[in-house]
Amino acid sequence: MFDSLTKKLNETFKKLRGRGKLSEDEVKDGLKEIRRILLAADVHYSVVKKFINGVEGKAVGEEVLESLSPGEQIIKIVRSELEEILGGDQAELDLGAANPLPVMLVGLQGTGKTTTCGKLANYYSKDGKKPLLYSADYKRPAAREQLQQIADGNDFNYYKHQYDDPRQDLEELRQHARRGGMNPLIIDTAGRLNIDEPMLDEISDFTQILPEMKVLLVIDGMMGQEALNVADDFAGSVELDGLVLTKMEGDARGGAAISAREVTGVPILFIGTGEKIDDLQPFYPERMASRILGMGDVFSLIEEAEEAADEKQQQEMQQRFMEGEITMEDLDKQFDQLKNMGPLEGILEKLPGGFQLKDQLQQSDMSPRDIDRMQAIIRSMTPQERRNPEIIDGSRRRRIAEGSGTSRQMVNKLLKQFNMMKKMMEKLRNNQGMVQKMASQMGLGGAGGIPGL
Numbered sequence: 001m002f003d004s005l006t007k008k009l010n011e012t013f014k015k016l017r018g019r020g021k022l023s024e025d026e027v028k029d030g031l032k033e034i035r036r037i038l039l040a041a042d043v044h045y046s047v048v049k050k051f052i053n054g055v056e057g058k059a060v061g062e063e064v065l066e067s068l069s070p071g072e073q074i075i076k077i078v079r080s081e082l083e084e085i086l087g088g089d090q091a092e093l094d095l096g097a098a099n100p101l102p103v104m105l106v107g108l109q110g111t112g113k114t115t116t117c118g119k120l121a122n123y124y125s126k127d128g129k130k131p132l133l134y135s136a137d138y139k140r141p142a143a144r145e146q147l148q149q150i151a152d153g154n155d156f157n158y159y160k161h162q163y164d165d166p167r168q169d170l171e172e173l174r175q176h177a178r179r180g181g182m183n184p185l186i187i188d189t190a191g192r193l194n195i196d197e198p199m200l201d202e203i204s205d206f207t208q209i210l211p212e213m214k215v216l217l218v219i220d221g222m223m224g225q226e227a228l229n230v231a232d233d234f235a236g237s238v239e240l241d242g243l244v245l246t247k248m249e250g251d252a253r254g255g256a257a258i259s260a261r262e263v264t265g266v267p268i269l270f271i272g273t274g275e276k277i278d279d280l281q282p283f284y285p286e287r288m289a290s291r292i293l294g295m296g297d298v299f300s301l302i303e304e305a306e307e308a309a310d311e312k313q314q315q316e317m318q319q320r321f322m323e324g325e326i327t328m329e330d331l332d333k334q335f336d337q338l339k340n341m342g343p344l345e346g347i348l349e350k351l352p353g354g355f356q357l358k359d360q361l362q363q364s365d366m367s368p369r370d371i372d373r374m375q376a377i378i379r380s381m382t383p384q385e386r387r388n389p390e391i392i393d394g395s396r397r398r399r400i401a402e403g404s405g406t407s408r409q410m411v412n413k414l415l416k417q418f419n420m421m422k423k424m425m426e427k428l429r430n431n432q433g434m435v436q437k438m439a440s441q442m443g444l445g446g447a448g449g450i451p452g453l
């Protein structure tokens with residue numbers, strides 16, 4: 001998500017860590033570098049200023065400079081300041097605040113409002129809630145159809161409008177939800193290319209009719225500073241309750257997203273990380289800070305792994321993983337699980353130091369299609385070959401290539417990658433101890449672990 005930013009920050013951290021004692025000047029130089037990196041990553045200048053001042057105030061104190069590992073101390077300070085900038089504690093919608101709680105999504109056209117409505121319905125459904133979807137865009141039938149299709153395709157409740165103006169439907173909508181025991185009430189709105197009066201009037205009318213309404217602004221994470229300006233303008237005209245940042249799977253302009261909360265004063269509630277219905281995550285400032293700083297987001301990873309994995313299989317595999325006895329069969333199963341968990345990049349970026357592995361991954365070009373091919377190759381091997389890939393000589397390679405409809409080069413590549421994976425695992429295994437320590441501290445137990453990548 002924040003790849004290049006993470007990488008650069010880590011280079012600076014390395015320098016700070018590498019020294020025993022730090023002078024005040026050295027700290028200041030380090031901070032100057034961090035400042036430059038943040039600005040280059042498109043973090044808003046006012047946010048950078050506040051951040052650097054915050055860190056500097058705490059970092060140049062005698063206690064830090066006199067401590068045994070001032071570099072570590074400073075990185076800790078950087079982390080906690082970043083967490084503050086991102087919002088401190090996690091913010092959540094309280095569905096109990098009204099029956100039902102209307103949640104309206106506003107924002108410019110194309111930012112992801114309609115998609116996010118569906119994702120939110122999915123998120124709350126999974127949580128045992130019974131959401132109701134409704135589109136207040138009465139001008140474009142296609143916009144309503146888009147939402148209705150999402151609702152129909154996923155078995156979410158959808159309210160069909162009855163009048164010509166959403167203002168007339170809103171009361172009825174609330175009653176309908178109440179009768180059906182539905183909550184939250186997720187309201188999609190028409191976007192515009194620019195913020196204009198009619199849009200703001202509409203938002204304000206809607207919130208007057210349903211005063212318990214929570215208004216979430218959807219911002220496009222790929223828009224960079226421009227998104228921030230829009231968010232700032234919105235926040236100045238409408239009372240916002242939360243932000244949703246979409247398209248956050250890309251690396252492009254992550255800095256703007258970092259600044260969103262600070263610039264608007266409105267908490268980030270969710271982030272969207274793809275076009276699919278499952279690509280929505282609640283926003284945790286603490287986890288995000290770790291991720292940006294390359295310290296990984298192990299908790300999210302554990303949660304995702306638990307959702308995707310067959311626990312017993314996972315435990316067995318982890319056992320072998322710990323013993324360094326990985327086979328092609330494991331790799332095959334692992335590929336299945338990876339496919340369940342979504343893109344590999346997403347997994348690696350949540351591991352401590354995973355951003356480095358991501359580079360290696362990119363060099364090894366493991367796309368989903370590659371994964372399918374590799375599985376075909378593995379499945380063309382005999383059980384013996386899968387367990388002892390070293391026996392796969394030239395003639396076996398030819399046979400496997402033919403059987404899997406691939407080429408000998410591809411078989412060679414897989415075998416090479418298998419060896420590389422083994423090496424990567426060794427590296428990860430060194431992190432594993434830390435991961436488990438953190439997990440058990442959080443009461444997550446050792447069994448979940450990270451998937452045996």
Ligand code: GDP
Pocket residue numbers: 107108109110111112113114115116191246247248249271272273274275279
């Ligand atoms: P709206 O005009 O605000 O309602 O925007 P839509 O919900 O129609 O989304 C516009 C486009 O953005 C669609 O192609 C969506 O699939 C895409 N989109 C929405 N959220 C995300 C996201 O988190 N990541 C990515 N990559 N695309 C997204």
Ligand code: MG
Pocket residue numbers: 113114115143189191
């Ligand atoms: Mg829309």
